[in-house]
Amino acid sequence: xxxxASQIKTFFHVFTKSMGSLDYYGxxxxxxxxxxxKYFFTxxxxxATAVTSKEAVNIFRELEPNIxxxxxxxxxxxxxxxxIDIKDxxxxxxxxSPVLIKNPAYNSEDKEEIPENLILLDAEGKxxxxxxxxxxxxxxxxxxxxxxxxxxxxxxxxxxxxxKIDKTMLQGGLESIKPFIKVIxxxxxxxxxxxxxxxxxxxxxxxxxxVSCVLWGFxxxxxxxxxxxxxxxxxxxxxxxxxxxxxxxxxxxxxxxLSILPSVLNIAIGVGxxxxxxxxxxxx
Numbered sequence: 001x002x003x004x005a006s007q008i009k010t011f012f013h014v015f016t017k018s019m020g021s022l023d024y025y026g027x028x029x030x031x032x033x034x035x036x037x038k039y040f041f042t043x044x045x046x047x048a049t050a051v052t053s054k055e056a057v058n059i060f061r062e063l064e065p066n067i068x069x070x071x072x073x074x075x076x077x078x079x080x081x082x083x084i085d086i087k088d089x090x091x092x093x094x095x096x097s098p099v100l101i102k103n104p105a106y107n108s109e110d111k112e113e114i115p116e117n118l119i120l121l122d123a124e125g126k127x128x129x130x131x132x133x134x135x136x137x138x139x140x141x142x143x144x145x146x147x148x149x150x151x152x153x154x155x156x157x158x159x160x161x162x163x164k165i166d167k168t169m170l171q172g173g174l175e176s177i178k179p180f181i182k183v184i185x186x187x188x189x190x191x192x193x194x195x196x197x198x199x200x201x202x203x204x205x206x207x208x209x210x211v212s213c214v215l216w217g218f219x220x221x222x223x224x225x226x227x228x229x230x231x232x233x234x235x236x237x238x239x240x241x242x243x244x245x246x247x248x249x250x251x252x253x254x255x256x257x258l259s260i261l262p263s264v265l266n267i268a269i270g271v272g273x274x275x276x277x278x279x280x281x282x283x284x
């Protein structure tokens with residue numbers, strides 16, 4: 001616990017110094033690259049967490065209620081007297097087919113992307129019925145046909161165990177998956193955080209190579225000999241304030257012209273830190 005507290009204290013010390021003191025960059029000349037690498041990953045993880053939190057609010061506020069509402073509406077649209085009996089690889093229906101069940105997620109504004117009907121139940125249903133009936137699925141006597149991205153999936157009922165589907169069964173199924181529905185927002189948030197962190201690590205890792213090359217150019221112009229690995233360290237620590245600015249801009253504005261400011265600031269701080277470090281070295 002003490003070690004963790006010490007690491008947190010060290011991080012925030014480096015965080016404030018990297019952001020507010022050009023003289024601190026002189027210390028980086030004697031600091032191992034491994035130290036800056038740890039700072040790089042920690043800084044980006046915090047940035048990814050901040051960005052993810054914005055999306056997580058929408059996920060928790062909208063996703064679970066929407067899923068529950070869609071499932072509930074689906075069940076309400078299922079005919080009370082309809083029983084689908086799948087036995088020995090064939091489906092029979094208790095009511096006269098065809099039966100169309102509406103899609104609860106259908107919206108007239110998204111009619112080009114979302115079919116109006118969820119499923120067509122027709123013992124003689126064909127692939128063409130997917131388009132003709134504007135349905136996502138067709139269940140005929142022997143197959144379940146599903147409209148996929150660029151093709152139609154055909155799933156034989158011979159692979160389905162004998163079962164009967166009615167409204168009571170669907171209602172029981174909804175109750176049984178409610179605990180899982182509550183977990184979905186957490187799972188999606190974790191996936192989003194992992195993806196965002198990975199994106200930051202790769203994109204910023206390569207981006208800092210570019211910043212380091214710019215610093216290398218300034219070092220040559222100033223006739224200063226600094227290892228490229230040290231220039232990369234300068235770029236990492238100089239990214240502290242810019243990445244805060246980048247996150248804030250992401251929260252507050254969609255203006256693409258503002259996205260260049262963090263990069264300009266990153267280079268400016270890096271150059272300032274470079275000359276502060278070399279000046280300190282000369283004075284010593």
